[in-house]
Amino acid sequence: MNIITIKEARDRLYKLQRKQAAYDHAMGLIYYDGSTTAPKDTAENRAASLSILSEEMYKLGTSKETVDLLEFLDGFKDKLAQKEQRMVELLLKDIRFMQKIPMDEYVAYQELLVKADDVWHKAKESSDFAMFCPLLEQIFDTVRRFAAYQDPDKDPYDYWLNEYEDGLNKQICDEFFGKLRSRIVPLLKKVSEKPQVDDSIRFGNFPEEKQEELSYYLMETMGLDLGHVGLATTEHPFTTSLGSHLDERITTHYHEDDFLSSMYSVIHEGGHALYDTGSADDLAYTVLDGGVSMGIHESQSRFYENLLGRSRAFCAFIFPKLCELFPKQMEGRSAEELYKAVNQAEPSLIRTEADEVTYSLHVMVRYELEKRVMSGELAVKELPAEWNKLYKEYLGVDVPDDKHGVLQDSHWSGGAIGYFPSYALGSAYGAQFLSKMKESVDVDKCLETGDFKPLNAWNREHIWQYGALYKPGELLERVLSGAFDPEYYINYLEDKCKDVYGL
Amino acid sequence: MNIITIKEARDRLYKLQRKQAAYDHAMGLIYYDGSTTAPKDTAENRAASLSILSEEMYKLGTSKETVDLLEFLDGFKDKLAQKEQRMVELLLKDIRFMQKIPMDEYVAYQELLVKADDVWHKAKESSDFAMFCPLLEQIFDTVRRFAAYQDPDKDPYDYWLNEYEDGLNKQICDEFFGKLRSRIVPLLKKVSEKPQVDDSIRFGNFPEEKQEELSYYLMETMGLDLGHVGLATTEHPFTTSLGSHLDERITTHYHEDDFLSSMYSVIHEGGHALYDTGSADDLAYTVLDGGVSMGIHESQSRFYENLLGRSRAFCAFIFPKLCELFPKQMEGRSAEELYKAVNQAEPSLIRTEADEVTYSLHVMVRYELEKRVMSGELAVKELPAEWNKLYKEYLGVDVPDDKHGVLQDSHWSGGAIGYFPSYALGSAYGAQFLSKMKESVDVDKCLETGDFKPLNAWNREHIWQYGALYKPGELLERVLSGAFDPEYYINYLEDKCKDVYGL
Structure with missing residues (x-):
């Protein structure tokens, strides 16, 4: 030069x-x-x-x-x-x-992923894991090999965990998931012994245009700047930044027979968008713009969706708006019924539709299986049987076929091995953030009145403004003035279940 | 190399x-x-x-x-x-x-255009030509200078006319517009002596979603492939290809008090889209994809909008659909009323809202003024007064202010000097195409039954498939097996007025 x-x-x-x-x-x-x-x-x-x-x-x-x-x-x-x-x-x-990767291997891998995506779609459609198996074997082989190119002395799964969430490794995950499992599985058992809560409030006929009105109301309430954040409809909800956090888009999907699906999609994606658009303006058009990691990102989206959005205080705030938008459907209902319905815990087959309590169990199954395949302990072709076994063990459900089992997620066909744990971590980060936030902000009062300003100001001050300036671990330490501790998350879930199910 | x-x-x-x-x-x-x-x-x-x-x-x-x-x-x-x-x-x-253009001058010009666009918007808003005048002077100076860089021996306005429509020059324009003017001005005078036709059928309350239904019906009727052509809503309707004629978008604008505005926008933009998407597939992803010139493009959009879309046969075809979509508004109306309403001729101030008969007079004013400024005969600062004078002379209307006069179009602020004539030329090409098409296709029968296949097949065979393979002049010769002759266009307009106004 x-x-x-x-x-x-x-x-x-x-x-x-x-x-x-x-x-x-x-x-x-x-x-x-x-x-x-x-x-x-x-x-x-x-x-x-x-x-x-x-x-x-x-x-x-x-x-x-x-x-x-x-x-x-x-x-x-x-x-x-x-x-x-x-x-x-x-x-x-x-x-x-x-x-560190030979160019021909890199190109071959990109081609493999394109093919795998196509085959995975078809295999899922016909619930046929055998069709996808040879490609998934190649994917696992490649990510193992690529990890070795990067650092031959490091365990390959540790390498990828750290790639998706800087600082993460198997030891941390084992400890984290071990704690979670030891408390959530019994918690779920206790819940299952109680009568299930009534969630009929969510079902009925909710016209799309009214739900859309609700979406914009939620976005404004959450403090999203509609001049910089757009809303659209897609099959699967997502959030994307277009080159700069100053041009952000979220999407949702409306089910006319169930308004909660879109309502919580909007709050979830809205949480991602708040984090992105909260980057300091001088980070725009740089790699630091819009958030540091998947884990921290999920901590924000799930913070708004669950920790705030499924609170009794927020349910009390939003209920009158629901009555205004859906007067017939809400006749004779109450905010308390809404609160119970949005906090129903029920083991199920599909991760993306799981409730707050069972969600991390879905993630654990995937973590456990990835870990074993990466270490060579488990063969790819054994995944379906192992998947079904773990779902029975962790969640108590019988998986009827691969479509509703091992083939449900797109991550593996896209080569994202080691990605899942960050979903569960994000939820746990969020619970600890909330506890910290409560030291200086009267969160419930804000939620009851729909005043998100103090909540957003806290997140902006401690998290959003920095974008990717700090590594996730550094950021956590700064925010928490101490170490990350999953205890907050577990306690939160236990308290919620106690309250909702009267344990 | x-x-x-x-x-x-x-x-x-x-x-x-x-x-x-x-x-x-x-x-x-x-x-x-x-x-x-x-x-x-x-x-x-x-x-x-x-x-x-x-x-x-x-x-x-x-x-x-x-x-x-x-x-x-x-x-x-x-x-x-x-x-x-x-x-x-x-x-x-x-x-x-x-x-041939010094890089610094090119960059300076791009910056000038960005500034001019901004100032033009503001000047138009406040109807203040003086604000825009110095920038427009610089634009005229630059295009004159750039033309000289390209060919110092050529008249600069001739250079730009030829850039926007290959083969065009002042002599051709003068002859073309001269003929047009000598017949259209008296035609318009005769029309004005007759009672104005009743256009009340277009006004009322036409809900946007019903108009959107009409848009899709029109697109399908016209033979647009909705798998490759999308529709959206914008302030000003336009058509755009996204990298390939296989991904085409048209837009429209709905006025709930007047359904004809969007209806004819959709047919007009649909004509552009038919031309683009009619390119042979092996032209995709090349510079030959999607049409050769503005003039030929307008010949297709205005062909569908006016020559087909405002025919008595098409009005008869579409009227039952309008009754189905707008039963109340169409009660007691007839296809003949629709036909008269869509062919009303009435001098007005704004080019983009002009009817078929007066349209080319709007273009002539612009051509005349550009020509004189480019030759130095007229100063930029004299444009408003000259504009108003010519509008009175050609169209018989008094221009109340620059917003509704010299500042109405965005072309000059974008540096497009020499662009306007292609609009009028396109209309005239279309009339001659129609006459040629009628030699082998029963056009009226197709329109009465809404069967656009034979019409599209003719256009595809003679025009669309070639994309930009032939220069406009070559293409015209191939299609017409002879020279372009504006007589067809003038006769068409005269016949239309005779029929509608009973001249």
């Missing part, structure tokens, strides 16, 4: 990230368009464009010019602002990862 | 265009998103991304590698297929254009 000044290099660093943000914007929007408004036979065009744009972005991120720039800046760390040091660190991390 | 084979070079040619199509897709979609669903305060993010992506696309299109490739292929023209020769020609044309 030609000799340049630190100032010039710093300028180039921001310029590089601005470019990457533009590609992120383009690719994110093409994906979003495909899920929302694109005509149905246009997938081929999107695939063609995405493949070209991602190749361009890859070239940009790994070009000699980029590598030289980042290494130059890395050599002058002490001359950089803290956030710039972190940018260089994150950008170099991706490059180092790529540099 | 390293020595490569023709085959390799040809492969690279297609690859280059695929890349350009991906950038077109991304940028088109960002624009489309901004007009349809983006949250209101996200324009800054779109501007940032568009600026970066267009710079990347510019670099791709003008890099030494690209220039070398195209010059290499240009040297072996005889070894290329006809369509490949045309691709090289079109791609080189853009490069040659850029090569």
Whole structure:
């Protein structure tokens, strides 16, 4: 690289990230368009464009010019602002990862994932694991091999856990899930001995346009800035940033026979969007924009959805609005009935539809199986039987077929091995955040009056504004002024069940 | 350039265009998103991304590698297929254009246009031409200078007319508009002496969702493939291809008090979309995809909107559907009333709302003024007064202010000097196409039964499939087996007025 000044290099660093943000914007929007408004036979065009744009972005991120720039800046760390040091660190991390993988293997893996996604869809449709099995074997083999390229001395599953949630490993997970299991399984048993709560309030006929009105009301109540956050309808709800946290989109799915499905999707995705859009404005168009990890992200989405959204106080606040929107359906109902219905605990087969209490058990099954396959203790072809066995053991349910069992999630076909634990961790982070927040904010009072300002201000001050500036572990320490402790989460679940089921 | 084979070079040619199509897709979609669903305060993010992506696309299109490739292929023209020769020609044309303009002047011009767009909006809002005048002076100066860079011996206005419609110049325009004016002005005078037709059928209360149903019915009737053509709502209707004619979007705008506005927008934009999506599939992802010029494009959109859509036969076909959708509003009405209402001729102030007969007079005013300013005969600051004078002379209307006069269109603030004539030309092409089509297709019978297949088949065979393979002049000659003659258009307008007004 030609000799340049630190100032010039710093300028180039921001310029590089601005470019990457533009590609992120383009690719994110093409994906979003495909899920929302694109005509149905246009997938081929999107695939063609995405493949070209991602190749361009890859070239940009790994070009000699980029590598030289980042290494130059890395050599002058002490001359950089803290956030710039972190940018260089994150950008170099991706490059180092790529540099250690032979290009032909990387390309072959991308092709494998495209094929696996297609086969997984078909296998799920026909509930036929055998069809998907050979591809999943290749995926496990590849992620094991890639982990070894990165760090031959590290356990490969530890490597990937740490990739998805910086600082995580099997030991932490074992301890975390062990504690959870030892308390949640008996808790669930106690709940099952009580009469099930009445959730009939959620069912009926709830016209889509009224539910949409509710969505916007919830978004405004939560303090989302509708000038920067859009809402659309998709098959599966999601949140996406388009290049910058200043252009954020959430989606939901309306079921006219059950209004709670969309209501809690909106609050969940709204939580993600609050975190993203809460990044300090000077992080826009940088890699630090919009949140640090899946775990912290889920801590926010599940915080709003569950810890706040399923509280008695929030149910009391939202009930009059429901009466206004659905006067007939809410006739003779009460806020207390709503509170019980949204906190029903009931073992089930599908993770994404699980309630708060059983949710982490679904995650545990996946963690346990991934761990064993990664270590070679379990063969991929043995997964369906083991899956069914663990569901019986943890949740007490019989899995009727692979569609409702081992084939239900898209993560494995996408190569995301080690990703699931962050879902459960996020929930647990959130419970401890809430306890901390309550030291200075009267949370219940805020929820009863629908005043989210103090709640958001706390999250912004402690979490959102930093984006990806701090690693998840560092951030947790700063927020909690101490170590992460799953006890808060377990206590929260126990208290909730006691209250709802009168244990 | 390293020595490569023709085959390799040809492969690279297609690859280059695929890349350009991906950038077109991304940028088109960002624009489309901004007009349809983006949250209101996200324009800054779109501007940032568009600026970066267009710079990347510019670099791709003008890099030494690209220039070398195209010059290499240009040297072996005889070894290329006809369509490949045309691709090289079109791609080189853009490069040659850029090569002749000093980079700093080009950049300054882009910045001028961004500023001019902003100032024009404000000036229009406050009806204050003086605010916009200095910027428009700079724009005229620049386009004059840029034309001289391209060809110092050519009249600058001729240069730009030819840019927007290959083959066009002042002489052709003067002759064309001269003929039009000499027949349309007296025609309009005769019409004005007759009692105005009753257009009350269009006004009332037409719920948006019913109008949307009509939109989809029209799109299907016209033969648009809804798997590849989407519909959305925007302030101003438009059509856009997203990287390929296989992913096409049209938009409309609903006025609940007047259903005809959206109905004819859908048919107009649907005509553009039929032309685009009618390109042969092997033109997808190339510069030949989706139509050759503005003039030919307008010939198709206005063909469907006016020549077909405002015919007595089509009115008879669509009227029962209107009765089904708007039973109350259509009570006691007839297809004949609809026919008269959609063919009302009435001088007005705004081009985009003008009827078929007066439309070209609006265009003529703009042509006349552009021509005089470009030659230096008229100063930019004299435009408002001259505009108002010509509107009185051609259309007989008094312009109350610049908002409804010289500031109404966005073209000049966008630097599009020489663009307007193609609108009028397109209408005239269409009339001659219709006459030719009638030699082999029973057009009225098709329209009466809503059977657009034979009409579309004719257009596909003669026009659509070729995309930009032939220059507009060549295409016209092929379609018409003879020269373009505005007589067809004028006769059509006269016949229409005779029929509607009983002249």
